Amino acid sequence: GAVVSQHPSWVICKSGTSVKIECRSLDFQATTMFWYRQFPKQSLMLMATSNEGSKATYEQGVEKDKFLINHASLTLSTLTVTSAHPEDSSFYICSARDGGLAKNIQYFGAGTRLSVL
Amino acid sequence: LAKTTQPISMDSYEGQEVNITCSHNNIATNDYITWYQQFPSQGPRFIIQGYKTKVTNEVASLFIPADRKSSTLSLPRVSLSDTAVYYCLVGPMDTGRRALTFGSGTRLQVQP
Numbered sequence: 001g002a003v004v005s006q007h008p009s010w011v012i013c014k015s016g017t018s019v020k021i022e023c024r025s026l027d028f029q030a031t032t033m034f035w036y037r038q039f040p041k042q043s044l045m046l047m048a049t050s051n052e053g054s055k056a057t058y059e060q061g062v063e064k065d066k067f068l069i070n071h072a073s074l075t076l077s078t079l080t081v082t083s084a085h086p087e088d089s090s091f092y093i094c095s096a097r098d099g100g101l102a103k104n105i106q107y108f109g110a111g112t113r114l115s116v117l
Numbered sequence: 118l119a120k121t122t123q124p125i126s127m128d129s130y131e132g133q134e135v136n137i138t139c140s141h142n143n144i145a146t147n148d149y150i151t152w153y154q155q156f157p158s159q160g161p162r163f164i165i166q167g168y169k170t171k172v173t174n175e176v177a178s179l180f181i182p183a184d185r186k187s188s189t190l191s192l193p194r195v196s197l198s199d200t201a202v203y204y205c206l207v208g209p210m211d212t213g214r215r216a217l218t219f220g221s222g223t224r225l226q227v228q229p
């Protein structure tokens with residue numbers, strides 16, 4: 001299947017700093033990518049939909065000024081957590097759908113564990 | 118999107134067959150059923166997808182009855198490495214820009 005690469009896999013930062021997470025589709029083009037957040041023992045929660053060449057669409061309750069999303073190319077979307085605080089510590093996962101396939105299969109990155117001190 | 122209901126957890130032993138059933142009573146005509154597997158601290162991994170009857174791949178089988186209001190993921194001869202959370206998702210094919218919505222999933226624990 002298609003491969004989605006996410007980097008970094010783990011990051012620790014100080015409170016008040018910003019962290020950028022990259023999500024790449026390695027062998028296919030993705031006009032749309034998705035960013036999820038997952039707390040321990042909980043399911044994935046959709047944060048936003050990243051659209052190539054246009055603004056991201058955020059889910060209700062997700063601060064767009066805090067979680068900046070950029071989808072500058074068909075293979076790369078980035079999520080920047082600005083002015084991170086301890087409550088932003090979580091597991092962030094991106095995904096992309098291979099538009100070349102007929103079926104609605106989303107492929108996921110390995111996730112990024114963010115710890116804010 | 119159709120709401121899904123799965124058991125919260127299941128226990129099994131190595132070598133047994135495990136069947137996880139998902140209910141999706143309000144599935145729409147153009148909805149497909151997709152199952153994902155997630156290990157701790159990893160992104161979900163696609164397992165199998167189907168529309169009706171039976172689908173089989175090298176990992177699992179998916180059984181879907183005629184009314185499509187439920188589906189059963191079958192894992193043959195599980196091993197310890199199959200311990201994971203399994204998610205059942207229902208949604209239309211080729212939704213373009215619509216993300217998949219995850220329910221609570223089923224936490225499978227395989228014991229020796």
